[in-house]
Amino acid sequence: MQDSKLGLDPTQVEACHRLARRIVAAVLDDIEGRSTVAIERALLRLLGVAGADPEGVPFVNRIVSNLHAEGLLQDGACYWLFRIALADGISPLAAAERLRDYPDCLRTTAPVDAGLIAQACHAAFGEALEEIIARHSHRPALRTSAARHPKPLRYVLTATGSVREDILHARAVAAAGGDIVAVIRSTAQSLLDYVPYGETEEGYGGTFATQENFRSMRQAMDAWCEENGRYVRLSSFCSGLCMPEIAAMGAIEGYDNMVNDALYGVLYRDINPQRTLIDQLMSRRINGFFGVTINTGEDNYLRTADAVRAAPSVVASQLINYQMAKASGLTDPLIGIGNAFEIPPDTVNGFLLEWAQAQLTRELFPDCPTKFMPPTKHMNGDLMRTHGCDTLFNLIAVTTRQGIQTIGVPTEGVFTPLIHDRVHGLQGAEFAAVFARDLHDEIEFRQGGLIRLRAKEVLESAQALLERIASEGLFASLADGVFGDVARTRDGGKGLDGVFQCSSRYLNGFHLATRARSAERSAA
Amino acid sequence: MTLPSPPDTSRIKAFGDHLGDGIVQLCFSLPVPNGAAAEAAAAALVGKMGMERVQVVHRQELDAHVTFFTVFARCRHEVNFRQFEDLVPERPCLSQSEIEERLAKLGLGEVVLVGAATGTDTHSVGLDAILNLKGYHGEHGLEAYKGLQVHNLGSQVPNEDLLERAAALGAHAVLVSQTVTQQDLHKKNLAALRAAARKHTRLRNTLFICGGPHLEPELARELDYDACFGRGCTPAHVATFLVEHFERQLTQAN
Structure with missing residues (x-):
């Protein structure tokens, strides 16, 4: 907190973090001891279970629904898979096939000592995770080599609906200096309680996130990197009903970033808050273990609520989201806290308010790669105006040294960007980054000036809001519509039927293997 | 000069x-x-x-x-x-106060509007801009109008849920928002909604209005909607259409 350009009071900042920790601790207590169908499917994927039947039902879904039909889901997929493997002397993948095709085996399998099952599970996950890490062991160095000085990294979205065309667009992004390519998902994929299978050529407003699409995109961008000597990161979206599965798929295919935000699913996709907060914990643990940077989605609140008025709720959410990420084992350099530039362009001094908010986000999370999003809500097809707004956005992104900057495109609000729109956006970002490179070091905000006052006022209101949430609890606050002007109840929304209480036999192989690993690390 | x-x-x-x-x-x-x-x-x-x-x-x-x-x-x-x-012709647009005055003269009591973005469409910004009190860009949404009773069901609402709520509330008008138009997804969904609506006897006299940033006014005729509002339309445009429609209906009945 040294050198606060905003003159923030360090004790107040610490008080806010403390409140957020209290809120998160209560949520963790609440969801303790429960798992979800998506977590079980993610565990199977990490073990290497892949594929789908001719009707397109993924094998991992088949296995989990077989367990559910036999009334044994509370033991978890790991317990039964390794019990069958040990009882019949077969490999874990062969046991998975048996579970998939012959659910009767759940009734006929011989009992096996629980300690042996846990041991086998632990060992198999240890191996599976090591194998994934080894496959991508070259990536951390590539990421370091592709750091941008000065920050921020440039994050660009593609959304053609076809993975092949996304590759063409992603190459153009890379050539124009994009650092991170994120393929937007087909609309409403977040509501599917399964991950579609195979390479897809048809999507609505985006391209389906499938493991095969991830692989094609990764191969294509690795090839580009070989040709051009610059690493390009890939990102997708872990929000929705498959948060932990998408995290597992991203890890397996060597993705670098993931949007990972349960609250986004709660507010904008009406996903049940309990389901998705349980999913999020596991999803973020997977991201963190494999060194994947997450991005949170606070930018969205500013689209459904008034950006000037909603600023404190954004800061409160950022603080909660940050503590939630820490609780999942993520370190600061992997936590990309979200923020956006959404104040209406005709607001007097709106630029100063945006600057205050962007600087506040940086100072609250000094070691996090904060992610700054361009204007969208008020962008209306007036391409020149949008480009003008993006220029001011770029200036703040560079001058406040955000970690990641999503690139605005002139056609925002018209359609998914054309191949040259992104290049125009990237050129604008480059212009600000070069032309105003060291402005950051020249700036101090005047004491008693508008920017300092705004930051102070926002932080004070955020603190008051955190106090309220800490006393009511997060679930009750969500039901009050605290975030984004959207109200969601604890038992409402989609996906609660996929949550279950774990039995005393329950096993999570990922936790077994990673806890042992982190214990080893801290002993060493 | x-x-x-x-x-x-x-x-x-x-x-x-x-x-x-x-x-x-x-x-x-x-x-x-x-x-x-x-x-x-x-x-x-x-x-x-x-x-x-x-x-x-x-x-x-x-x-x-x-x-x-x-x-x-x-x-x-x-x-x-x-x-x-x-x-x-230019879309007519009256002021909020004039609309409220003329609504009151209709003697219909409160005009009930039920709106949603239906199907898989997750976009709610346009729907909220038209319906919610806050509105958009300084112009209040329909919720702010005296004489209108607005029920905004939000996004991703199944067509059938929207129709059932509309029937239960005795809606004068159903407003459907569609944002995603890739591969004509919106047309399929809007046509499905219209077809399902014909089966509800209680919705026989209900107006069906669609809207979205990429929808053209002509779409109303193609899909048998009473009106279609596209880019640039404001809550006042929608309210003007409603009040003029009911006034016409009243004149015809007399």
Whole structure:
């Protein structure tokens, strides 16, 4: 907190973090001891279970629904898979096939000592995770080599609906200096309680996130990197009903970033808050273990609520989201806290308010790669105006040294960007980054000036809001519509039927293997 | 000094510098490597569009086999503006106070509106802008109007849920928002909703209105909706349509 350009009071900042920790601790207590169908499917994927039947039902879904039909889901997929493997002397993948095709085996399998099952599970996950890490062991160095000085990294979205065309667009992004390519998902994929299978050529407003699409995109961008000597990161979206599965798929295919935000699913996709907060914990643990940077989605609140008025709720959410990420084992350099530039362009001094908010986000999370999003809500097809707004956005992104900057495109609000729109956006970002490179070091905000006052006022209101949430609890606050002007109840929304209480036999192989690993690390 | 005389609106052309010069600006990409051949191809393509004096002012490589162009050219075509003046009338738009006054005179009691973005559409910004108190860009949404009772069911609402709620509330009008139009997803969904609605006897006299940033007013006729509101439409446009519709209905009944 040294050198606060905003003159923030360090004790107040610490008080806010403390409140957020209290809120998160209560949520963790609440969801303790429960798992979800998506977590079980993610565990199977990490073990290497892949594929789908001719009707397109993924094998991992088949296995989990077989367990559910036999009334044994509370033991978890790991317990039964390794019990069958040990009882019949077969490999874990062969046991998975048996579970998939012959659910009767759940009734006929011989009992096996629980300690042996846990041991086998632990060992198999240890191996599976090591194998994934080894496959991508070259990536951390590539990421370091592709750091941008000065920050921020440039994050660009593609959304053609076809993975092949996304590759063409992603190459153009890379050539124009994009650092991170994120393929937007087909609309409403977040509501599917399964991950579609195979390479897809048809999507609505985006391209389906499938493991095969991830692989094609990764191969294509690795090839580009070989040709051009610059690493390009890939990102997708872990929000929705498959948060932990998408995290597992991203890890397996060597993705670098993931949007990972349960609250986004709660507010904008009406996903049940309990389901998705349980999913999020596991999803973020997977991201963190494999060194994947997450991005949170606070930018969205500013689209459904008034950006000037909603600023404190954004800061409160950022603080909660940050503590939630820490609780999942993520370190600061992997936590990309979200923020956006959404104040209406005709607001007097709106630029100063945006600057205050962007600087506040940086100072609250000094070691996090904060992610700054361009204007969208008020962008209306007036391409020149949008480009003008993006220029001011770029200036703040560079001058406040955000970690990641999503690139605005002139056609925002018209359609998914054309191949040259992104290049125009990237050129604008480059212009600000070069032309105003060291402005950051020249700036101090005047004491008693508008920017300092705004930051102070926002932080004070955020603190008051955190106090309220800490006393009511997060679930009750969500039901009050605290975030984004959207109200969601604890038992409402989609996906609660996929949550279950774990039995005393329950096993999570990922936790077994990673806890042992982190214990080893801290002993060493 | 006098301004140039207004042109003959039965024969208008695009212009940029002098009236009638036909100047237009075009931006596009071609799947070819950047170079002189690409430039010639771009110019030829623009020539085929009915353009003359084609100038490629900017070309840029986007990838080894993709090039972007900015082109200025003179379009020789002209159109008769008068025929559009008659064909496509400006959408009427009254002020909030005038709408409220005229709603009160209707004597219908509160006009019940039920709105949602249905199907898989997750976008709620447009729907909220039209319906919610806060509205958009300083203009209140329909919730703010005296005489209107608004129920906003939000996004991703199944068509059938919207119809059931509308029937239960005795809706005067159902408002459906659709944002995603890739591969005509919106048309399929809007047609499905309209077909399902015909089965609800309680919705026989209900107005069906669709809206979304990429929807054209003509879509209403194609899909049997009473009205369709696209880009640039505000809550007042929707309310004006409603009040004028009910006034017409009343006159016809008398």
